[in-house]
Amino acid sequence: MSEERDLPDGWELVVGLEVHVELGTATKLFCGCPNQFGSEPNTNVCPTCLGLPGSLPVLNATAIDYAMRLGRALGCDVNPSVFARKNYFYPDMPKDYQVTQYGLPTNTDGRLELADGFVVIIERAHIEEDTGKSTHVGGDGRISGADYSLVDYNRAGVPLVEIVTAPVIHTIEHAKSYVAELRDILLATGVSDAKMEEGSMRADANVSVRPVGSDALRTRCEIKNINSIRSIGRAIDYEAHRHIDLYNNGDAPRQETRHWDEAAGRSRPGRSKEDAEDYRYFAEPDLLPLDPTPEAVAAIDAAMPTLPQARRAALVDVAGVDARDAALLVERGQDELALAVVQAGANGESAAKHLTNNLADGAGALTVAAFAGLLALESAGKLSSTQAKTVLGVLAASGGDPAAIAAGLGFEAMDTAELELLVDQLITDHPVEWGRFTEGDKKVQGFFVGQIMKATKGQADGKVVNQVLNARAAG
Amino acid sequence: MSLVPESPQSATAIAAAVAAGEQSARSILDAHVARVDQTESEIHAFNHIMREQAMASADEIDRRVAAGEPVGPMAGVPVALKDNMCTRGVPTTCSSRILEGWEPPYNATVVERLAAADAVVVGKTNLDEFAMGSSTENSAFGPTRNPHDTSRVPGGSSGGSAAAVAAGFAAVALGSDTGGSIRQPAALCGVVGVKPTYGAVSRYGLIAFASSLDQIGPFAHTVADAALVHDTISGHDPLDSTSIPSAAASASSDLARGVEGLRIGLISEMMGDGIEGIAPDVLARTQAAADALGAAGAHVSPVSIPAAIYGLSAYYLVAPAEASSNLSRYDGVRYGQRVDGANVAQMNTATRTSGFGEEVKRRIMLGTYALSAGYYDAYYGKAQKVRTLILENFDKAYEDFDVLLSPTSPCTAFPFGDKTADPMTMYVNDVCTIPSNLTGHPAMSVPFGVGSDGLPVGVQVLAPAQGETVMFRVAAALEALR
Numbered sequence: 001m002s003e004e005r006d007l008p009d010g011w012e013l014v015v016g017l018e019v020h021v022e023l024g025t026a027t028k029l030f031c032g033c034p035n036q037f038g039s040e041p042n043t044n045v046c047p048t049c050l051g052l053p054g055s056l057p058v059l060n061a062t063a064i065d066y067a068m069r070l071g072r073a074l075g076c077d078v079n080p081s082v083f084a085r086k087n088y089f090y091p092d093m094p095k096d097y098q099v100t101q102y103g104l105p106t107n108t109d110g111r112l113e114l115a116d117g118f119v120v121i122i123e124r125a126h127i128e129e130d131t132g133k134s135t136h137v138g139g140d141g142r143i144s145g146a147d148y149s150l151v152d153y154n155r156a157g158v159p160l161v162e163i164v165t166a167p168v169i170h171t172i173e174h175a176k177s178y179v180a181e182l183r184d185i186l187l188a189t190g191v192s193d194a195k196m197e198e199g200s201m202r203a204d205a206n207v208s209v210r211p212v213g214s215d216a217l218r219t220r221c222e223i224k225n226i227n228s229i230r231s232i233g234r235a236i237d238y239e240a241h242r243h244i245d246l247y248n249n250g251d252a253p254r255q256e257t258r259h260w261d262e263a264a265g266r267s268r269p270g271r272s273k274e275d276a277e278d279y280r281y282f283a284e285p286d287l288l289p290l291d292p293t294p295e296a297v298a299a300i301d302a303a304m305p306t307l308p309q310a311r312r313a314a315l316v317d318v319a320g321v322d323a324r325d326a327a328l329l330v331e332r333g334q335d336e337l338a339l340a341v342v343q344a345g346a347n348g349e350s351a352a353k354h355l356t357n358n359l360a361d362g363a364g365a366l367t368v369a370a371f372a373g374l375l376a377l378e379s380a381g382k383l384s385s386t387q388a389k390t391v392l393g394v395l396a397a398s399g400g401d402p403a404a405i406a407a408g409l410g411f412e413a414m415d416t417a418e419l420e421l422l423v424d425q426l427i428t429d430h431p432v433e434w435g436r437f438t439e440g441d442k443k444v445q446g447f448f449v450g451q452i453m454k455a456t457k458g459q460a461d462g463k464v465v466n467q468v469l470n471a472r473a474a475g
Numbered sequence: 476m477s478l479v480p481e482s483p484q485s486a487t488a489i490a491a492a493v494a495a496g497e498q499s500a501r502s503i504l505d506a507h508v509a510r511v512d513q514t515e516s517e518i519h520a521f522n523h524i525m526r527e528q529a530m531a532s533a534d535e536i537d538r539r540v541a542a543g544e545p546v547g548p549m550a551g552v553p554v555a556l557k558d559n560m561c562t563r564g565v566p567t568t569c570s571s572r573i574l575e576g577w578e579p580p581y582n583a584t585v586v587e588r589l590a591a592a593d594a595v596v597v598g599k600t601n602l603d604e605f606a607m608g609s610s611t612e613n614s615a616f617g618p619t620r621n622p623h624d625t626s627r628v629p630g631g632s633s634g635g636s637a638a639a640v641a642a643g644f645a646a647v648a649l650g651s652d653t654g655g656s657i658r659q660p661a662a663l664c665g666v667v668g669v670k671p672t673y674g675a676v677s678r679y680g681l682i683a684f685a686s687s688l689d690q691i692g693p694f695a696h697t698v699a700d701a702a703l704v705h706d707t708i709s710g711h712d713p714l715d716s717t718s719i720p721s722a723a724a725s726a727s728s729d730l731a732r733g734v735e736g737l738r739i740g741l742i743s744e745m746m747g748d749g750i751e752g753i754a755p756d757v758l759a760r761t762q763a764a765a766d767a768l769g770a771a772g773a774h775v776s777p778v779s780i781p782a783a784i785y786g787l788s789a790y791y792l793v794a795p796a797e798a799s800s801n802l803s804r805y806d807g808v809r810y811g812q813r814v815d816g817a818n819v820a821q822m823n824t825a826t827r828t829s830g831f832g833e834e835v836k837r838r839i840m841l842g843t844y845a846l847s848a849g850y851y852d853a854y855y856g857k858a859q860k861v862r863t864l865i866l867e868n869f870d871k872a873y874e875d876f877d878v879l880l881s882p883t884s885p886c887t888a889f890p891f892g893d894k895t896a897d898p899m900t901m902y903v904n905d906v907c908t909i910p911s912n913l914t915g916h917p918a919m920s921v922p923f924g925v926g927s928d929g930l931p932v933g934v935q936v937l938a939p940a941q942g943e944t945v946m947f948r949v950a951a952a953l954e955a956l957r
Binding site for chain 1: 559560561567569574577579580581583678679680681682683685686687713714715716717796797799800803804806808809810818819820823843846847848851855
């Protein structure tokens with residue numbers, strides 16, 4: 001059930017997303033301090049990440065490698081790049097400038113195809129350093145009006161990649177799936193743990209609205225402090241309706257940065273872009289330009305793992321799994337198992353059903369051979385689906401041979417002759433119900449199946465019972 | 476009144492005598508400290524004298540010599556450090572109120588290398604605040620006086636280091652040179668001063684003024700001493716990304732080779748044909764140096780560097796722009812001075828208003844303006860193009876010449892207050908030295924006699940990137956021809 005409301009008729013949503021991702025390197029971007037979440041404040045610091053006078057940055061090669069890997073996973077061109085200084089005063093930024101990439105970012109011109117085929121255009125994915133973290137005490141929790149502020153520089157200098165989309169997203173669903181898909185790619189490529197709740201993945205949304213049919217970009221607001229995929233939907237929904245209300249009242253939104261308040265379910269104005277600072281970007285003289293060789297980029301491509309989109313496609317195309325199950329299996333990392341049992345001859349759809357319905361907590365000790373064996377027993381009618389589910393539970397918990405486990409549980413396949421006898425006895429015992437069945441009252445079918453299951457303690461295959469019932473009724 | 480010692484012992488002689496056990500490091504140190512005690516009150520070369528630490532390191536060197544343990548190439552050499560190089564646990568101020576009382580938790584790479592060579596650091600020397608100036612008159616702690624004439628400036632910004640060597644307080648010293656801040660005070664104080672190739676000496680721990688121009692280098696009584704220091708502190712440092720990865724050129728390998736057959740260009744624009752205001756006696760001494768080198772077998776001829784006349788303008792956009800960013804961190808949040816305010820922004824403003832001197836504020840404003848949206852292309856962007864043009868001019872000249880020659884400073888040491896009324900009159904002091912910072916090429920000043928006022932004149936030897944070997948070779952020849 002969606003929390004978001006539809007936009008009123010005649011309005012179109014326009015969203016661009018800026019996602020900051022902390023790279024999961026062992027050390028920070030410009031020094032050897034640990035890149036670690038949750039340490040005691042101001043313990044992972046040194047002269048360089050504290051910006052002490054005389055300190056200099058030295059680039060972390062792994063961070064560059066990760067950034068390029070992410071860029072290639074997003075279909076970007078990897079370019080020669082130059083670090084720049086973005087100058088502004090803020091207490092949690094030790095040098096009072098942030099080292100980032102401005103005119104010449106590492107990654108440009110990418111695209112991300114969502115599960116439903118919608119393509120999000122990615123303008124750039126550039127490398128920059130994170131700031132420290134401020135806690136403002138007193139007032140309303142913001143810097144203005146605080147009694148005092150505490151600053152933790154552990155995060156200062158942690159490597160970030162900022163992925164910027166074009167303003168091409170027109171539904172909240174696409175905005176949310178884009179972030180979810182991006183998170184899957186970050187996990188698949190291993191460049192980040194992408195935990196929104198710990199801030200290692202942070203989304204800002206640039207939101208505006210326009211009349212349907214217009215291709216103009218109207219005044220946007222940048223919504224910050226969005227800490228979950230659910231909040232992305234809520235924040236965009238709130239903002240779009242706020243804009244429409246303003247336009248409907250003959251007013252218009254101001255271009256500004258706003259902060260999403262999850263508890264209150266609304267955004268509040270932050271810095272206005274009109275009095276925004278001039279960042280006075282210029283090339284960072286303490287670092288050399290980066291010029292990755294074509295060989296380096298080729299090596300990254302060669303080592304690229306299969307990405308979620310391709311993994312979903314393989315399940316649909318090769319294994320015949322439906323799109324919704326495919327998405328779920330990839331998200332859970334169970335797609336390789338599904339493909340392997342299909343390779344071993346199993347039916348993809350039933351493999352997918354078992355995985356999605358019965359193995360939500362993981363496949364445990366289940367091997368490809370055991371899973372394939374189980375699916376074979378089921379499709380041959382030697383196990384009912386209920387029995388198969390039970391055996392699967394044992395296989396996941398402790399492994400073993402599916403046939404032996406089934407036998408141990410007394411799940412002998414009932415032969416059809418035995419079933420037919422039971423059905424005939426049932427017809428004799430319940431002539432009224434049987435009469436209704438033969439007249440086409442399908443409701444009593446459940447009654448007969450239930451009685452058979454009761455009599456066989458669930459060992460009968462429901463499909464076969466139905467076949468026998470229908471054969472007798474056809475008579 | 477001159478406070479310059481008659482015949483100071485050279486650093487090379489000290490190191491040899493200490494290593495051989497002929498003189499103790501402690502006796503060398505004591506002799507230098509005795510001069511400090513006599514005349515520092517008149518000169519004010521130091522912001523901070525490291526008496527205790529210096530005695531401890533001298534005694535340790537003597538202990539090792541006595542025990543027959545090996546000592547480094549600068550064993551027992553007293554060295555003074557410009558007070559913009561970080562020294563662990565020792566106040567480092569940049570001669571600014573804003574850093575007063577700050578003690579770095581780490582050493583600059585040059586400090587580590589001097590220690591590894593067994594040099595003895597005697598103190599931190601005065602400078603124009605954040606190395607911005609040409610006279611040390613911009614120091615928050617009062618100016619340094621020229622040991623040759625205490626009514627005159629020592630030059631700057633590394634005036635304290637130049638004066639410390641000239642006055643015999645230290646055998647050698649380190650300075651930093653962003654637009655001439657080693658070479659100009661060396662010329663005014665009658666000592667050798669070297670700006671190495673950009674990237675030859677690590678900037679790690681040098682408090683930045685203009686990162687793309689700053690370079691650490693030595694002051695010394697002799698060219699050989701300067702070469703000893705250069706070879707000690709130069710070489711790749713993984714902590715400085717702009718450090719040259721290959722081995723540094725040797726400064727000391729060719730000192731005795733002479734100049735026979737070398738092609739030496741005398742820069743026309745700096746010899747009265749382009750740049751105005753260079754004193755006639757300075758021009759005369761530079762011409763005399765060129766003539767002497769010619770007589771010694773070098774091929775000397777004029778060379779034109781047309782873009783050199785734009786160097787000063789380009790510099791005063793690039794250097795303040797970088798400085799405006801480098802000096803942002805002095806915001807009162809983490810270290811140094813803090814002046815409280817009603818909120819963070821007001822605290823930042825109050826701290827910086829009170830902590831920085833006039834010249835520093837002027838350059839922060841110049842640089843902030845030059846980088847502003849809408850002005851970037853016209854100012855900073857254009858200055859970077861001029862920089863490229865100057866580099867091309869020099870590269871072309873070096874197709875025909877091994878080294879170039881020019882005056883170092885347009886004038887000899889000038890009286891206090893002479894050039895403080897109008898910033899431009901001070902800025903033009905660096906007109907001959909700035910081009911080498913813009914190109915990153917090495918250059919050094921060698922004393923070559925005196926002017927009509929009896930004060931020292933320095934001649935500048937310029938070389939292509941990593942051309943230290945031939946530059947020191949020519950400088951040594953000039954020294955011998957003096």
